[in-house]
Amino acid sequence: MRDQGFATGRGFAPPPGRRVSAKVAVGVVSVAANFMAIMDTTIVNVALPALGHDFSVDTSGLSSVNVGYLVAMAVFIPVSGWLTHRFGTRRTALAALLLFTAASGLCATADSLMALTGYRVLQGAGGGLLAPVGMTMMLRAFPVAERLGAQRYLMLPTAVAPALGPVLGGWLVDTASWHWVFLVNLPVGTLALLFGLWTLPDVPGAGAPRFDLAGFVLAGGGLAAVLYALTRAPDRGWGSGHTLVPLLGGAVLLTLMVPWELRARHPMIDLRIVEDQLFRTTQLGLLPMGAAFMGVLYLYPQFLQTGLGYDALHAGLSTFPEALGMLTVNQLMPLLHARVGPRRLMAAGGGGATLIIVFLAAGTGDSPSFTLYPAMYLLGCSVGLLFASGQNAAFVTIPPSRTADATTVLTMQRQLAAACGVALAGTLAAHGYRAGFLTMGAVSLCAALFSLRVSDRRVREGYRADNARTASAHRAPAADP
The missing domain is CATH 1.20.1250.20 (MFS general substrate transporter like domains)
Incomplete structure (x- = not known):
């Protein structure tokens, strides 16, 4: 309690x-x-x-x-x-x-x-x-x-x-x-x-x-090795030993972690949290969007500097409209969530982000640079729709006693998704920024499609259960002798 x-x-x-x-x-x-x-x-x-x-x-x-x-x-x-x-x-x-x-x-x-x-x-x-x-x-x-x-x-x-x-x-x-x-x-x-x-x-x-020492070594060591490999892959190459050895080694450790943690009496990471249907389905939308978003944030400043001749400071400033877009959506989210529901908000956010990223891919040609500022703002709005509604829905049916386990799993997955997005974008940038943006657009589209699996009904049930739990907690003192 x-x-x-x-x-x-x-x-x-x-x-x-x-x-x-x-x-x-x-x-x-x-x-x-x-x-x-x-x-x-x-x-x-x-x-x-x-x-x-x-x-x-x-x-x-x-x-x-x-x-x-x-x-x-x-x-x-x-x-x-x-x-x-x-x-x-x-x-x-x-x-x-x-x-x-x-x-x-x-x-x-x-x-x-x-x-x-x-x-x-x-x-x-x-x-x-x-x-x-x-x-x-x-x-x-x-x-x-x-x-x-x-x-x-x-x-x-x-x-x-x-x-x-x-x-x-x-x-x-x-x-x-x-x-x-x-x-x-x-x-x-x-x-x-x-x-x-x-x-x-x-x-x-x-x-x-x-x-759980074994669980800590498997989870921490595996995640660290994979992130190290993904971080070095764009510079060293995917076929380099500096990439392949830690990537394969980390993947083996993370694979061994799953049966160990599922059998452990007191696991370091309670993987059974993914049995919660709402938590699991929202992650399927959040994770690819996280990878696509971080990949775009990696590609966009480089394109502005090498393609349009911006200096580092102005390239950074040109990225900032996406933050304003996310903040705008956050102010509107309570109203939108009540009227539309998380499934359609997440799908609309993923679909909108896909269209904007494809536009950025087209903008690597002769499109005027001033069109990129509103594009980044709309990208922030789209990503904010998916992130805000998805992150809220993910924890609706998680009981308070398990929030620490859920946030640990979510943070691990988010770090891996971000690293994968940057590594993939960095690798593709060598073949042209258009290829990188189009690939990130495809990843964003996956987020939109997976978001259609989120159940609005389960979200409503979670709200009702939490309201009943809160009301019961408030009434408890009156029942005490």
């Missing part, structure tokens, strides 16, 4: 003297934490030439800076659910926030590539915990009926951070130095940490079982 108490105001211990509601506290900390973690996957890219100059390393030799971060994230995502069960959401979230912020400061002090890579690994460890723990806190804090309203603000990191990273990073490198790419996290992280210490409510851990 403690998990239910988070949403109803019962069953958690607020910090002494707290004057902020649990929902506001969770919203502020989650937005700040996820914003930093997501932005750090893109903000460093524009600083690589400056890093290479200072460390006397060729830009191609700086891949460890990003690979170390992504691999560390992959290793620590699987353990996030266990830590939440063991230590509770408050302590896990604050510890991850402290680790990420401190590691950001260390990155700014690095005097060698080896030191920077090591600090980025620490930063990735914190980042790997922030996303799933933040989502778990949000799902427990807000009843199902209130999540779409809260999502107007909680989707801010997903919408803005990937597009803002290159813009902010380029400006900081041009006006100050590469150190500020990491220092920019310190004020945000410190304020979020202090605010969380003062306001964040606690959902004590239910007492996690014994640590």
Whole structure:
């Protein structure tokens, strides 16, 4: 009942003297934490030439800076659910926030590539915990009926951070130095940490079982190896040993993980969560769209620079309309969701994104550049339709006690989808941007078709069950003697 108490105001211990509601506290900390973690996957890219100059390393030799971060994230995502069960959401979230912020400061002090890579690994460890723990806190804090309203603000990191990273990073490198790419996290992280210490409510851990070491090695090692291979594939080639060995090895580990975790008495990752029909079908739409979206965000700035002659800063600014489109849709989502339903919203979002991506493919020819700005805005609107409605529907039928397991699985899948999208786009870019965009359009079309399997009826049933559960929790005190 403690998990239910988070949403109803019962069953958690607020910090002494707290004057902020649990929902506001969770919203502020989650937005700040996820914003930093997501932005750090893109903000460093524009600083690589400056890093290479200072460390006397060729830009191609700086891949460890990003690979170390992504691999560390992959290793620590699987353990996030266990830590939440063991230590509770408050302590896990604050510890991850402290680790990420401190590691950001260390990155700014690095005097060698080896030191920077090591600090980025620490930063990735914190980042790997922030996303799933933040989502778990949000799902427990807000009843199902209130999540779409809260999502107007909680989707801010997903919408803005990937597009803002290159813009902010380029400006900081041009006006100050590469150190500020990491220092920019310190004020945000410190304020979020202090605010969380003062306001964040606690959902004590239910007492996690014994640590599943084998499951952690199989899941963390497999995910890290696959992400490493996908990250290096566009540069090294898919036939290179640097790609094939970790890709095949990681695939073997992830394959072995499935029967192990299904048989384990206390699995590190509860894969049985995918038996929930609504959770499973929404993922079939969310994951290909995540791959297509990240692939387009990889291709589009490069096309603007090499095809249209934009500089890095203006290429980043030209990407930003997609974030505005996602934010626009988030404001309208509660009304749209009530009138249309998630299945048609997701299918319309996937179909709209497919048309826009195909238009971008045609724009690699002689189309006027000013048409690309509204295209990116409409792409953001389309992707936002699918993401917002799909992510909300995914957790409608997940009971509060299993939210940590569900967010762990979702975050792992999302990382793999994003890496696959970027790797595929990077490989196809060598054959022309049009081929890359058209392939991303095909992936987006798959998302639209899979979205047709989402059941609006199950969503409505989930809403009714959650309303009954919340009402029962409110009535419980009156029945006490």
